[in-house]
Amino acid sequence: MAPTNSTTLKFSILLIILAFESREANIFNPTITVSIKNVVVVPGDRGTSITVHCKSKDDDLGFHTIRFGDLYSFSFHDNAFGGTLFFCSFTWPEDPRRHYLDIYNQREDNCQKCNWIINQNGGCLNSHGCGDWKSIE
Template sequence: MTVHCKSKNDDLGFHTIMFGQSYVFSFKPIVFPIFIATLFFCSFTWPQDPNLHYLDVYDAKNDDCRDCSWKINVDGGCLNGECRSFNKNIQLMDARA
């Protein structure tokens, strides 16, 4: 699997992850006096399916984990037992970059 994670301010680059391996990154949330604005999203591709699959992996408005550990598969991702499908609106994802 190839993973590419980024936020509006940080592009973490492309990483190839083999089955059973992990990819780890850390960041400090952007905090404004009124709100927290950090959003990280990732795209995923597999050799058998080169289409981009997008997933919000951290949204400060909705996620309160300090150590977010996702498990990704071809259908989406699971965080702490809550599974989400990949985002369907690719234009929205491109606009975030």
């Protein structure tokens, strides 16, 4: 029987620890999913498409067009230091201004599935009620 190589044993233990930690990471840092539904109605009582542009400090998700009644979704993991913030701008042809909302704030929002409904006055998050635009430019 050959003696156990110390380096091989240490490497094996390290792999086991890393595998365990990566499995556990989802328990302590679950996936957050933000869904944005467009219900913007313009004069004439008709729905319109909106353009959304979401960003965080580290990620720019680009521009996406959401047709009336449709959804746009994205997923991520919270920052380990408690500072994840995604904000989005919204525009539509009938109103050329940019409308802004903090779409996810780790320090304030308590949701893993954050379902937004966007209307011409602002947005509604899950069952937490609705709010006006954070700003309009």
